[in-house]
Amino acid sequence: MANKENGRKFTRYKLLGIAAGVFIAVGIVLAGLWAAEKNCDAAVQELPGVKFVRQVVSQDNQTGRTVMWQTEKPMNAPGVEYRLFGDGAGDSKKVAAKAENFTDDGVTVTLYTAELTGLPQGKQLEYRIIGSDGAGPWHSLQLDAGKGFSALIFPDSQSNNYSGWKSLAQGAAERHPQAEFFINMGDLVDNGEDHRQWTAWLDSVEGIIDRIPVAPVMGNHETYNMDWKVRQPAAYLQEFAVPGNGSSQYNRFYYSYDYGPVHFIVLNTQQGELEELSPELLAEQIAWFRRDAAASAKPWKVVLMHKDPLQYRIHNRPERTEGFSEEGQIWMPLFDEVGIDAVLSAHLHTYRNRGHIKNFQHAADGPLYILTGVAGNVRYPGLWIDHALDEYVAPQPETDNYMVMEASQEELNFFAYLSDGTLLDHAVVKH
Ligand SMILES: [Fe+2]
8 A cells, every 4th residue: 555655745745756757848938038039039139320231242153242222311330241151150251331421312321332252152141230339130142152143133113102113122032031132123213213113112021131131123214213313323333233344334233243144134124214314325335235145155145135125016106116125126126146045024014924035936946035014113014016916915914923033053933923923924045
């Protein structure tokens, strides 16, 4: 009996001990979660006044990246600290940032640019903004590993309310977390001088642009002032320190960069708007284009241009015939000449896949031409009459869309999606 009683007591004590252990363990886990949440809260706090931390593509993204941000009041000793991802105990390096005061639309901000070069090739890094007042949270930075990649492509995001653009961009980034950079095809904003619109655009890509770089394309709306007259695209040029093109007059107007097996050539198609202000823009750019394309040994060459090379008829405008726009007449023979593989365009706010075109007609060995669609809330329902070269036209009237590009040594794949992730179209280019 005594042994039985002792056995029961032992079992009770054992159960009590287990319960106490479980209680303590749960407490430790909850405390850990609470602490993690506190740390997380702390991690999202930037340095006082630091806004819109962003990455911009470098010419060579295997070893370089540009980091920018802005403040309302100048900060002291601004810079970027970086290290291998998750290597808290390892060495970090610091790079000083260039600070520039920029006044536009009656608002002055200080813009900071840190060009990170000589980075460990293809590695995943993390970086943070530093200044004399401390340091901000770490952000991830993935360098180009030189192999295949996936990228997000957004058509015109210009809007009078940027909430649609925000949900499109955030949804696409969530759905395609593997994307290593994103392209915005021009007309990022409706008015290039409107400070509030730039703020809305940057706010819409928070959480994306700090961890993957943007490759912007200049559109005609970037050249408009508040009176809707043409001006130099001062805000666009300041907001994104894209790779230099060697031009003394038109630096950052057009540029090129490499990612994985692709050489991207980003053209400026505002020669019409900027004719009086920048008369040599086109001739200079054509000479640069030939040199730039010839100098690249990458297996793929892709052109990004805001204005579409095709011309569409419009109802009740008989003088506007089907054919090729001024930009198409200028550039398409050059694309054939240098062997461009794919041409992405925008401006018309409609998604169309025209297949391969050479010498102004369908030809399997010409570049693939895709008009990328619309990502903002400015839409032209039923405006365009289908072009004989259109092979796929998005369902009408159109809603927002985005694209994903997947590149490998063997293939370029272009996928078009509605904002909810519904696949619209798929095109592939093979050698
Ligand atoms: Fe446009």
